[in-house]
Amino acid sequence: MSTKLIPSSQPQLSDLDKPLYSPIKRRSFFMYAGATAGATALVLAGCSKSDSTPGTVNVGSGDPGVLNYAYALEQLEAGFYTSLRMGTYYTGLQPGSAEKQILDDLYYHEVIHRDFLKTAITAAMATPIKALTPDFSKINFNDRTSVLGTAKAFEDLGVAAYNGAGQYISSPTYLYIAGKIVSVEARHAAIIRDLVSENTFVGNDIITLTSGSNSSVATNNSDANSSLERSMSPSEVVAIANTFLAEGSKLDVSGIK
Amino acid sequence: MNFFQIISEIEKVDPEVYDRLDSRRSVFKNMTGLGQKLAAAAVPLAVGAIFNKAYAQTPVGATVNDVLNFALKLEYLESYFYNSRTTVTGLSAQNSAALALIATDEANHVSFLRKVLGSNAIPVPATTGVFDYTAKGTFPTALTNAGVYLALAQSFEDTGVRAYKGAAPLVMSNKTVLTAALNIHSVEARHASHIRAMRRAGVNSAAPSQGIAVAPYSGPAGAPKSWISGTDGGGAVPGTTDAIYGAGNNTNALSGITYESEATTSQGGVNLVTNTTVSGFPASAFSEAFDEGLDVGTVAKIANLFSVSGNYFG
Numbered sequence: 001m002s003t004k005l006i007p008s009s010q011p012q013l014s015d016l017d018k019p020l021y022s023p024i025k026r027r028s029f030f031m032y033a034g035a036t037a038g039a040t041a042l043v044l045a046g047c048s049k050s051d052s053t054p055g056t057v058n059v060g061s062g063d064p065g066v067l068n069y070a071y072a073l074e075q076l077e078a079g080f081y082t083s084l085r086m087g088t089y090y091t092g093l094q095p096g097s098a099e100k101q102i103l104d105d106l107y108y109h110e111v112i113h114r115d116f117l118k119t120a121i122t123a124a125m126a127t128p129i130k131a132l133t134p135d136f137s138k139i140n141f142n143d144r145t146s147v148l149g150t151a152k153a154f155e156d157l158g159v160a161a162y163n164g165a166g167q168y169i170s171s172p173t174y175l176y177i178a179g180k181i182v183s184v185e186a187r188h189a190a191i192i193r194d195l196v197s198e199n200t201f202v203g204n205d206i207i208t209l210t211s212g213s214n215s216s217v218a219t220n221n222s223d224a225n226s227s228l229e230r231s232m233s234p235s236e237v238v239a240i241a242n243t244f245l246a247e248g249s250k251l252d253v254s255g256i257k
Numbered sequence: 258m259n260f261f262q263i264i265s266e267i268e269k270v271d272p273e274v275y276d277r278l279d280s281r282r283s284v285f286k287n288m289t290g291l292g293q294k295l296a297a298a299a300v301p302l303a304v305g306a307i308f309n310k311a312y313a314q315t316p317v318g319a320t321v322n323d324v325l326n327f328a329l330k331l332e333y334l335e336s337y338f339y340n341s342r343t344t345v346t347g348l349s350a351q352n353s354a355a356l357a358l359i360a361t362d363e364a365n366h367v368s369f370l371r372k373v374l375g376s377n378a379i380p381v382p383a384t385t386g387v388f389d390y391t392a393k394g395t396f397p398t399a400l401t402n403a404g405v406y407l408a409l410a411q412s413f414e415d416t417g418v419r420a421y422k423g424a425a426p427l428v429m430s431n432k433t434v435l436t437a438a439l440n441i442h443s444v445e446a447r448h449a450s451h452i453r454a455m456r457r458a459g460v461n462s463a464a465p466s467q468g469i470a471v472a473p474y475s476g477p478a479g480a481p482k483s484w485i486s487g488t489d490g491g492g493a494v495p496g497t498t499d500a501i502y503g504a505g506n507n508t509n510a511l512s513g514i515t516y517e518s519e520a521t522t523s524q525g526g527v528n529l530v531t532n533t534t535v536s537g538f539p540a541s542a543f544s545e546a547f548d549e550g551l552d553v554g555t556v557a558k559i560a561n562l563f564s565v566s567g568n569y570f571g
Contacts, residue, residue: 098457098467105482108542115533116524116546123527163439172426173513175435177525179422179442180547184484186446187548191454191483194466199355201451202362207444209361217436227365228440 055248057129061255063174064126066165069234070178071117071128072251073161076244077154078114079134081107084151087141099195106151106188113181120177132249148196155189156206157240158182163231164217168256186229206230321431322377324424327553328438329370330570331420333382334560335413336363338390347403349461356410359448366441373437387569392562395497403460407452408477408493414449415485415492416501416551416559421445423550426511446548450483456493457481484545487520497562505555516552520544 059068084090085107093100121128140146162182169175190201204210212223213230222228234253242250339360348356371378382388390399390409398405421442428434451465457480458468474481475490485502492498505516522529522543529543557570564570 096469098469101470102483105484105542105545108538109484109546111535112529112533112538112543112546115535116527116529119527119532120525123525159443163436163443166425166439167432167436171513172429172511173525175429176422176426176514176550177547179425179439180524180549182439182443183418183422183446183548184546186443187450187484190447190450191466194451194454198351198464198466199358199451201355201447201454202358202444207362207440209365222369222437222440225365226369227362227444228369228437229443231436231440 053250053252056250056252057132057248058252058255059129060126061257063169063171064121064124065253065256066168066178067117067121067124067126067174068129069165069251069253069256070162070181071114071121072132073158073237073241074110074114074117075132076134076241077158078107078110079132080136080139080150080154080244081110083134083136083139084141084147087147089142089144089147102191102195103151106192109184109188130249133246134244134249135246136244138243148192151192152189152196153240155185155192157232157237158185159189160206160230160232161234161237163229164215164233164237165256167217168234202227321428321434322374324427324553325370325374325434326377326379327557327570328421328424328441329367329374329379330382331413331417331556331560332363332366332370334388334563335417336360336367337382337384337388338409338413339363340384341390341400342406344400345403345406346401347460349463351463351465352403352455352460355451355455355465359410359451362444362448366444369437369441373434382569386565388563389565390563392497395562396494404456404477407456407460408479408498411449411452411456411481411493412498412501414445414452416556417445418442418449418548419501419551420553420556422548423505423514423516423552423556425550426514453481453483457483482545485519485548486541486545488518500555500559505549505551507552509554510552514550516555517549519549521547521549 057072059065059072081103084103090100090103093103118128139150159182162178162185166175166178169178189206193200193203202209207230208222208224208226208228210224212226213228215230216233216236217231234256238251238253245251339356342353342356342360345356391397392399396405396409399409400406421438425435425438425442428438454465454468455462456468457470458465462468468480470482471480472486473479473490474486475492475495477494479490479493481489481493488499488502492501502519504518507515510516517523522540524547529546530540533543553571560570561567
């Protein structure tokens, strides 16, 4: 069995960094859905619940659902590191300084992750969710504390999200790829936390040191003094992620289970 | 996709796969001729369903325990190493404090894995006579010289990250074990990132986050990034640590899994360089964005450099 997700002739996709501002109109959605019985069945198969919250983006179910969930989070991270490059905190960094080196690399890595996942989802014969519109209005891109504090939140959230979603992946290939991304996110998280405050690369807020984990991740009830990452369930993650997404781009992960 | 190839691959790590799939194992083995004709088109969808069912019910079996015991051996290698940090000279107070934090985590991982394994856990290795951090004299100042000590720490952490990553698909059958392994994996990656920051800023720095990375990042005095760039110039001790960043052995790998070098810029058949929609990224970014896993055999070979017997890790 080949490890290839796509044939090498896959056409390149070029619209990834352009948010989709116009949601699919309800009328046209039903037009497509009603076209044939087969199409209706496909649409229903892609919906985990008939009562998904209107105006939200449903990531779907099964392995494609987890991939879309990851794609959503990578869109958020890539959007954040793209936006921060316009702020005066970043533009004021000395060329060759540690912080500029680090923030440049994080921008590259997250854009690469985002674009990879979109291609991987297409290759899995699934439909990638739309380009999400972020809401970064709470972030002051001219302020180091605001930028690094948000970077820390996103990176820690990303690690907790990938770890918590691993159990919902059924393909070893996708699990392995998720593992390849999550350790890079953890490397990011550690250095960003150190930039915020030296030697906070680990701490009880993110790993089980002085208290155990009470996450709703079904298989993650580790005790104090075990030094395990506090992974989070998809619903716990999107409760945070949605505060950085605009109306119409908020995520529904109820299909991942 | 070849269905029987997949089962054959799984059988290498799980000899009871046929029993899991169907107690009438001969039925499965004997339908090969027909099955291969079906495999290309019809079987793939069914494969997922069969395996989900077969493995969802699997208790912690011998294979999962073997993987966990191997992880436990690596945690002992790390834990005893960090417990020896007090003989190292030349570290800043900041860096000594960081090593104490890491020592706590590794000791916690040891006790966590022992608890999960229960009576199936390996015997506790003796604190002397099992591990040799000088690697038979290659690093005579391993536990005294701060630069050498951190070079080894980075090597152990990067190896640990690759080991857990490579083993994760082997413990998928047990969701609790999988989640725990992932939750250790990311903590090892955090350690690796910080050790690399310490090396970048210098052993006696009070601000390890502010070091400047300098290519090719290698050598005991190297200034690596917090992530692995290409093969990192052979790692902290080129000539000895190269294998930590190289390709693994795919002979017994699960179908769909290959252990690539850290320098790879292709993931799942996707060429990251041409797939990325923003132009102008440095070539190094594409290998850095993804870490790679390693097979148990290759990890054992690396870790055995630090085994007195030469084969503690199998």
